[in-house]
Structure formats: structure tokens, C-alpha cells
Amino acid sequence: MSLNPDPDTADRLLAAQAAAEVKGRSLWKDARQRFMRNRAAVAGLVALVLICIFAFFGGFLAQYEPDYVDFSLIGSNATQGVPSFETGHYFGTDSSGRDLYARTVQGTRISLLVGIVGAGVAVIVGTLYGAIAGYQGGRTDGAMMRTVDILMSVPYMFVLILMLVIFGRSILMLFIGIGLISWLDMSRIARGQTLTIKGKEFVEAAHATGVRPMTIILRHIVPNLLGLVIVYATLLVPQMIITESFISFLGLGIQEPNTSLGALISNGASNMQYGVIWQLAFPLFFFVITLFAFFFVGDGLRDALDPKDR
Amino acid sequence: MLNYVLRRVAVAIPTILLLVVISFVLMYAAPGGPFNSERPLPAQVMANIEARYGLDQPYWKQMANYVWNVVVHFDFGPSFQYRDRTVNDVIAQGFPVTLTYGFWSFIVALVVGVALGVAAAIRHNSWLDYLAVGISIGAQVLPNFVMAPILVLVFTLWLGWLPGGGWQGGQIEYIILPVIALSTSYMASIARITRSSMLEVLNAGFIRTARAKGLPTRRIIWKHAMKPTMLPVLSYLGPAFVGMITGSVIIDVFFSTGGIGQFFVNSAFNRDYSVIMGITILVGVLTVTFNLVVDLLYAWIDPKIRY
Numbered sequence: 001m002s003l004n005p006d007p008d009t010a011d012r013l014l015a016a017q018a019a020a021e022v023k024g025r026s027l028w029k030d031a032r033q034r035f036m037r038n039r040a041a042v043a044g045l046v047a048l049v050l051i052c053i054f055a056f057f058g059g060f061l062a063q064y065e066p067d068y069v070d071f072s073l074i075g076s077n078a079t080q081g082v083p084s085f086e087t088g089h090y091f092g093t094d095s096s097g098r099d100l101y102a103r104t105v106q107g108t109r110i111s112l113l114v115g116i117v118g119a120g121v122a123v124i125v126g127t128l129y130g131a132i133a134g135y136q137g138g139r140t141d142g143a144m145m146r147t148v149d150i151l152m153s154v155p156y157m158f159v160l161i162l163m164l165v166i167f168g169r170s171i172l173m174l175f176i177g178i179g180l181i182s183w184l185d186m187s188r189i190a191r192g193q194t195l196t197i198k199g200k201e202f203v204e205a206a207h208a209t210g211v212r213p214m215t216i217i218l219r220h221i222v223p224n225l226l227g228l229v230i231v232y233a234t235l236l237v238p239q240m241i242i243t244e245s246f247i248s249f250l251g252l253g254i255q256e257p258n259t260s261l262g263a264l265i266s267n268g269a270s271n272m273q274y275g276v277i278w279q280l281a282f283p284l285f286f287f288v289i290t291l292f293a294f295f296f297v298g299d300g301l302r303d304a305l306d307p308k309d310r
Numbered sequence: 311m312l313n314y315v316l317r318r319v320a321v322a323i324p325t326i327l328l329l330v331v332i333s334f335v336l337m338y339a340a341p342g343g344p345f346n347s348e349r350p351l352p353a354q355v356m357a358n359i360e361a362r363y364g365l366d367q368p369y370w371k372q373m374a375n376y377v378w379n380v381v382v383h384f385d386f387g388p389s390f391q392y393r394d395r396t397v398n399d400v401i402a403q404g405f406p407v408t409l410t411y412g413f414w415s416f417i418v419a420l421v422v423g424v425a426l427g428v429a430a431a432i433r434h435n436s437w438l439d440y441l442a443v444g445i446s447i448g449a450q451v452l453p454n455f456v457m458a459p460i461l462v463l464v465f466t467l468w469l470g471w472l473p474g475g476g477w478q479g480g481q482i483e484y485i486i487l488p489v490i491a492l493s494t495s496y497m498a499s500i501a502r503i504t505r506s507s508m509l510e511v512l513n514a515g516f517i518r519t520a521r522a523k524g525l526p527t528r529r530i531i532w533k534h535a536m537k538p539t540m541l542p543v544l545s546y547l548g549p550a551f552v553g554m555i556t557g558s559v560i561i562d563v564f565f566s567t568g569g570i571g572q573f574f575v576n577s578a579f580n581r582d583y584s585v586i587m588g589i590t591i592l593v594g595v596l597t598v599t600f601n602l603v604v605d606l607l608y609a610w611i612d613p614k615i616r617y
Contacts, residue, residue, distance in 0.1 A: 250575050
């Protein structure tokens with residue numbers, strides 16, 4: 001965090017302070033201010049927005065469809081498929097003569113989707129699971145968390161690949177497989193936080209007035225977990241992207257004609273000795289930038305929403 | 311203490327059994343058998359083959375047989391793709407390779423990571439500290455499948471210093487790149503954990519006391535600060551182990567080192583179920599055992615743990 005905020009931020013802070021004297025500040029507004037003061041986090045957020053624009057609207061700029069194969073380029077990639085604006089192949093072509101720009105847009109989009117869906121499953125399943133375990137306590141809690149412990153000590157990547165082999169390699173299977181493991185960490189975090197919230201007076205009051213346990217969990221506990229959950233969901237997205245790319249790098253994940261950043265990196269890596277370094281460089285660049293952006297935003301959110309952690 | 315050990319072992323055993331059963335159920339749920347091919351075999355030939363592999367028996371009996379063979383005889387059965395090879399042969403061939411570079415990666419990650427973390431904490435806010443923090447942030451976005459191509463690009467294609475693949479019985483120049491590719495991200499995590507842990511310990515009261523009574527810094531670090539610093543590092547070693555053994559698949563495939571990961575991925579493409587299951591179970595057993603050892607070490611080092 002910087003001690004000398006730039007004039008813009010300082011102005012905004014003053015404005016916010018002025019507003020605060022009248023209105024009072026909510027927890028979320030407070031958090032937003034802390035986040036905005038963190039330069040790395042804001043830069044990460046800007047990068048993330050740009051990457052999303054690239055992934056979802058970049059296709060309109062492409063001169064070629066991602067699955068259009070230019071047969072004349074196969075074999076002469078190193079000389080003919082070089083990135084250039086004249087040919088319309090901004091990022092060059094891949095080893096099958098397809099436009100790498102369109103492919104990178106597609107790959108980034110699929111990687112982002114996998115990451116967000118994985119984190120989404122983690123948020124829904126993990127939060128509920130953890131909140132229920134934590135609120136119920138006792139033997140239920142013990143059994144539920146022991147199950148999580150056991151599942152966590154299973155080398156999931158191997159089981160995931162086993163599943164992909166058995167049920168066929170498809171995007172849906174990949175989503176299910178990643179969703180199955182992503183919620184474990186989240187459930188632990190949610191449970192820990194629930195244990196502290198459980199003792200608060202408002203939960204006791206709800207309990208005393210006869211609110212049913214499930215309603216207490218959904219109405220009173222889950223909303224209070226939200227800050228922590230958002231932080232860890234943001235940090236989970238890059239992990240899910242890494243998991244997906246890992247599997248796609250091995251050729252077991254996303255199948256042609258679809259692609260993901262992992263599959264593109266794998267293609268680039270297997271062709272890099274033929275002088276077509278751009279096939280590795282562009283996907284790698286977007287992969288690294290996406291991960292950095294998510295990590296910085298996640299760290300920023302943690303500082304903003306969970307200040308007692310520092 | 312003995313009670314604690316027994317309780318930990320009591321959790322580890324069902325975990326392994328569960329893994330064996332899950333693998334078996336998954337394999338059984340797979341559509342099509344290993345001997346179904348484009349051209350269907352005559353029914354009698356099929357029946358004979360199935361009898362040879364015990365596939366004609368009821369579901370529960372097959373499962374019981376498989377579990378029994380794995381647990382009691384360490385026998386994972388025959389490969390479904392290579393008639394002349396059993397899963398045990400595959401493991402015997404690939405595992406020593408994986409173990410060799412895996413061991414060195416683990417040592418490198420631990421030693422370099424801890425050294426970097428301690429150095430950064432002692433020289434807090436110096437260039438060394440910033441370097442360590444920079445490395446650990448950078449390495450977050452460089453998982454093994456990103457490191458491996460970059461390393462080969464630089465050290466093999468551009469500089470020509472090291473071979474970009476192969477194993478050659480484990481000669482040193484063939485081990486270096488796999489070890490770096492596999493260990494970097496874990497080295498960085500260990501460095502980050504060690505640094506923050508050491509910074510916290512150095513602020514503790516007993517360190518101030520040690521300073522106040524005039525102990526030399528080196529002695530304070532080694533005698534007093536090191537042990538509590540290592541506790542969070544120790545609990546990270548379990549996940550790091552899982553990550554490395556998973557990463558070895560990438561290393562084997564990318565560097566063609568011939569470890570179990572290469573067999574695993576080949577089998578995944580060939581639908582060689584028994585090899586996939588065998589390797590999954592082997593890795594599971596290793597993981598559970600390693601976690602058990604870490605937990606026991608933790609309990610032994612940290613007197614605050616109650617058993």
C-alpha cells in the first residue's frame with residue numbers, strides 16, 4: 001500500500017470524507033475506499049476489465065474465424081504466419097494455419113469461464129456446507145468436516161483425469177470435475193467464520209424467537225460470511241484457471257475445435273523449436289496477466305474486507 | 311502420543327480404502343469394457359477373455375477381489391492394453407524416475423525456500439527482502455507447465471546449455487531442468503511462508519529477551535527463532551507434496567523423463583483403466599502417508615498440540 005496516494009485518490013478520499021460526515025459509512029463503502037487506495041489492486045481490476053473485454057468482444061476485431069484453417073500456411077508458418085496487421089493475423093497463425101488472435105480470444109474466454117464457474121460452485125456449495133457444519137456443530141460438524149479432510153487428502157488431479165477418461169472428455173465433465181473439488185477449501189473457511197458468528201447476539205435472538213435453523217443459516221449467517229467468501233472466491237478463480245490449463249496442457253481437457261489458454265500454451269510449447277515463438281508468447285502473456293490480475297484484486301479485497309488479517 | 315498416532319492412522323486407512331473403492335466404482339461405471347472393439351469378438355471368445363480377467367463375476371466380488379489384491383498383495387492386476395505387462399511392471403519402471411527428480415525438487419524447494427525466506431526476514435525491507443517478495447509473487451503465476459517451456463526455450467534452444475528432455479539413467483544434466491521447473495512455484499510459496507512466519511517470530515517477546523541478554527544474532531536465529539518459524543512451513547509441506555506429485559505428470563510428459571506421469575497420461579489416452587487406477591491409488595497412498603508423517607512431526611515439534 002502506498003503512503004502517498006496520487007492527487008486523484010486524495011480528492012476522492014476528501015469527497016468521500018465530506019459525504020461521510022452527512023451520511024455515515026457502511027461496511028461496504030468503507031471496504032471500497034480501502035480497495036481504491038491499493039494501487040496494485042486497482043491496476044489488477046483495470047487489467048481484469050480489459051481482459052474481459054478482450055475475451056468477450058475481441059472476436060469482433062478478428063479477421064478470421066477461430067476454426068478457419070488456411071491450408072496454404074501449413075508448413076510455412078515460420079515465414080508466412082508471422083504476426084502482422086497486413087495479413088489480418090495480429091498474433092500470427094498456429095501450426096494448423098488458424099488465426100492465433102481469434103484462438104487466443106476464444107481460449108481466454110473459456111479459461112475465464114472455467115475459472116468463474118469453478119469459483120461459483122465453490123461459493124454456493126462450500127459456503128452452505130461450511131455454514132451448516134459450523135452452525136450445527138457437534139457430531140454433524142465432525143462427520144462433515146472429516147469428510148472434507150478425507151476428500152482433501154485425495155490427489156484430486158489424478159481422480160479428475162480418471163473421471164475425464166471414464167466419462168469422456170467434454171467441457172461439461174471438466175466443469176463438473178473442477179466443481180467437485182473447488183468447494184473444499186471454501187467450506188473450511190466458511191465453517192471457521194460461522195463458528196465465530198454463531199455466538200453473536202443476533203443469532204441468539206433469532207434462535208430465541210423460534211426461527212428455524214435453516215432460515216437462521218440463510219438469513220443471518222450467510223450474509224455475514226459474504227465478505228470473506230468474496231475474497232476467497234477471487235483467489236480461487238486463478239487456481240481454477242491453473243487447474244484447467246494443467247489438464248488442457250496434457251491434452252486431456254478442452255477438445256478441438258474449442259481451446260483454452262492451457263491448450264494454446266501446450267501447442268506453442270511443442271512448436272517453439274520451429275521459430276514460431278509467438279505461438280507460445282501470446283497465450284502465455286494472457287495467461288500470466290490474467291492470473292496476476294486476479295491475485296492482485298484478491299489481495300486487495302482481502303486487505304479491504306478482512307483488515308484484521310493483517 | 312501413541313494414542314494420537316493411532317488416531318491419525320485410523321483416519322488414514324479409511325482414506326486409502328475409500329480411494330480404492332472410488333477408483334473401482336468409477337472404472338466400473340465406464341461405458342464399454344476394455345475388450346470391446348470396432349469388430350465385436352465371437353461371444354464365446356469374449357466369455358473366455360472375461361473369465362480370464364475375472365470380469366464375468368458379480369460386481370461386489372470383483373470389487374472385493376480388487377481391493378483384496380491391492381491391499382494384501384500390492385498387486386494392481388494386469389494392464390488392459392499391454393498383454394505382456396502388469397500395472398506393477400509399469401510402476402516399477404516409472405516410479406524410480408519420478409522419485410529421483412521428485413526428491414531433488416522437494417529438497418531444492420525446501421532448502422532454497424527456507425533460506426530465502428529467513429534471509430528476507432532478517433534483512434527486512436532491504437533489497438534482498440524485495441527480491442524475495444518479488445520472486446514469490448512472480449512465481450505464483452508460473453506453474454510448472456509454464457516454467458517448463460520457458461526453461462527449455464532459454465536453456466536449450468537459446469543458450470544450448472542443457473538437454474530439453476530425456477532421462478539417460480538420471481545423469482545430472484537431464485535432472486536439472488525438471489527439478490527447476492517442478493520446484494520453482496513451491497520454493498516461492500515456502501519462501502513467502504517462511505518470511506512472514508519469521509517476521510512474526512522475531513517480534514515475539516522471547517526473542518526480545520534473547521536480544522536483551524546479549525545473545526549474538528546468529529544464535530538467536532538458529533537456536534530460538536528457527537523452530538517456531540518452521541511450524542507453518544511444515545504444515546505447507548503436505549499440500550506442496552501433493553502439488554509436486556501432480557506436477558510430475560507435466561514434467562514427465564514435457565521432458566519425456568519416463569516417470570509414472572508419462573504412463574499415466576498415455577493410459578488416459580488409451581483407456582487403460584487398470585494402469586490409471588493403479589497409479590491413482592499409488593499416489594493416494596503416498597499422499598496420505600506423507601500427510602501422516604507431517605502431522606506426526608508437527609505434533610512432535612509443537613508442544614502446544616494436544617493429543
